[in-house]
Amino acid sequence: MSPGERMIRLLAASLPAARRDDRLEEWLADLEGAAELGLSRGTVLLGALRLSLTENRIARLRPRTWLIGGGAVLGIAVLGVPTVAIGGTIVDSARGVVTVETAADGTERTVSWRDYPGIGGLDPADALSGPTAEEGVRLGETITAEIRAALDLGWSREDGGQVFFPAENRYGGLSLLVVVNTPAWLSAAAPEDADGAMRVVQGILERHGFTAPALVQDDATTASGIAEGPAGQWLSFALTPESLSVSYGANALLPAAERSEFEQLLEPYLPYAQPAPLVS
Amino acid sequence: MQPLQRVTAPTVEVLRALLDAGEPVWGLRLVKATGRPAGSVYPILSRLEESGWLVGEWEADSGRDGPRRRLYRFTADGEPSAREVVAAFEARRAPANVWSPVIPGGAM
Numbered sequence: 001m002s003p004g005e006r007m008i009r010l011l012a013a014s015l016p017a018a019r020r021d022d023r024l025e026e027w028l029a030d031l032e033g034a035a036e037l038g039l040s041r042g043t044v045l046l047g048a049l050r051l052s053l054t055e056n057r058i059a060r061l062r063p064r065t066w067l068i069g070g071g072a073v074l075g076i077a078v079l080g081v082p083t084v085a086i087g088g089t090i091v092d093s094a095r096g097v098v099t100v101e102t103a104a105d106g107t108e109r110t111v112s113w114r115d116y117p118g119i120g121g122l123d124p125a126d127a128l129s130g131p132t133a134e135e136g137v138r139l140g141e142t143i144t145a146e147i148r149a150a151l152d153l154g155w156s157r158e159d160g161g162q163v164f165f166p167a168e169n170r171y172g173g174l175s176l177l178v179v180v181n182t183p184a185w186l187s188a189a190a191p192e193d194a195d196g197a198m199r200v201v202q203g204i205l206e207r208h209g210f211t212a213p214a215l216v217q218d219d220a221t222t223a224s225g226i227a228e229g230p231a232g233q234w235l236s237f238a239l240t241p242e243s244l245s246v247s248y249g250a251n252a253l254l255p256a257a258e259r260s261e262f263e264q265l266l267e268p269y270l271p272y273a274q275p276a277p278l279v280s
Numbered sequence: 281m282q283p284l285q286r287v288t289a290p291t292v293e294v295l296r297a298l299l300d301a302g303e304p305v306w307g308l309r310l311v312k313a314t315g316r317p318a319g320s321v322y323p324i325l326s327r328l329e330e331s332g333w334l335v336g337e338w339e340a341d342s343g344r345d346g347p348r349r350r351l352y353r354f355t356a357d358g359e360p361s362a363r364e365v366v367a368a369f370e371a372r373r374a375p376a377n378v379w380s381p382v383i384p385g386g387a388m
Contacts, residue, residue: 022336026350030308030318033349037312044308047318051326158290158320184319247319 004031004041007224011052023048045224046238050184050247096172099275111272113171117265119252120170120277124266127177130231133164133253136180139208139233140248144185146204147246151197154188167252170277176262177252180233184247194239201246202227205235213237281332281357284365290320292369294328295362304337304351325352333358 008031012024030044096114103109118124131139148155163182169175191197202212209230224238232251237244254262284291297313298305305313311321328334332355339349354362 022350025338025347026307026336029347029349032346033306033308037308039308039312039318043311043318047311047322050319051322158317184317186317245317245319 004045007045008048011048015052023051040240040242042224042238042240046236046245046247049224049226049236049238050181097275099272101272111269113169113269113275114173115265116169116171116173116269117176117262118169119167119175119177120274122177122252124262126231127252127254127262128259131250131253132259133178133180133250133255136231136233136250136253137163137182139229140180140182140235140250143204143208143235144182144246144248147201148185150200150204151187151191151244153191153244155185156188157185158183164255171275175252176258176265177254179249179251180253181249182247184245187244190239190241190243197244198239201237210235281355281361284331284333287365287369289369290314290316291324291328292366294321294324295333296366298334298352298354299359299362299366304353306339306349306351307336308349310352328352328358333362 005028008027009024012020012027015023027044027048030047031041034041034044096112097120099111099113101109101111113120118127163180165179165181167175167177167179198213205211205213205227210227210233211229213225213227213235224236226234226236228234229250232253234249234251236247236249293314293316294310297310301313307322307325308318310325311318314321325334325336329336329352334352335355336350336352339351342349
């Protein structure tokens, strides 16, 4: 198995089950056929990476630090789960995930999680204490500007468009948290010293608290990878003989304007432990 | 079918490439045809498919071994809508005819 195929399999595995097999076969066929069209395999890898990130399936979930509030909840059982999965979006005509919560006095009540404003598996406190979606965009602009300033390669940007993308809450509804995915920067030429360029990129990322880029060498000339930031951010890049491309995004950030509504919608769920997410 | 929230140049280029082809097109061939990176084209295809403009289907009887290629074609509603979107986009980008006479009152 080639490194490129291994990366495709990893990316496909991060997708929800409903679309995992189709994407895997599509991307493998594209990887195999890229040369026929005069395209690099790195192009396919970056496309697969970008789509995975766009669809918010590669999020590295932070450890859950959710606490059961007040000791009131004694037991949880998942009663109902969404009944239909369409295009990777869990659809439920009724209440999404429903749990039965038992209070200390023995009374029971059902809780619908469809309108949960966070994302299952994530601590909502992280969303409230972390950067806003707007701050996340600004960080990306700063990092990519530093990279462009350090590497004089004639950069241009792909056409803009949507920057904030909706995210599922993994309980059958939509979260108020969003995925940030900014337009990629593409250099007009590849760096003469690719290793040196990557060290420059790594140094910039480290100053902003990012992990070292996890580089996948697709073949002798093409590599692509991703580095993760401290609060759900990521920077993906692809290095080919022709160019270096850099794309920034962030998972599960809260737009500043949504903070009040987020807190309001979250409040009824605070006494309860999160049930297991429907998709991971 | 859901309307497009925002029509960008890459989206129009993908739609135009599909219209020009007049038949189902391999997704990667759309990357080649538009000259856009797959990182742009894949998410566009995904959004168009989820919005009901396109349908993805597997290439049949290719004679090749290995994974099948994914082809994209318009839905019944998608094709006429795509023509409208492309035409409107191109009309907006067309340079104004500076020699057109200005008619007082705008009556035509």
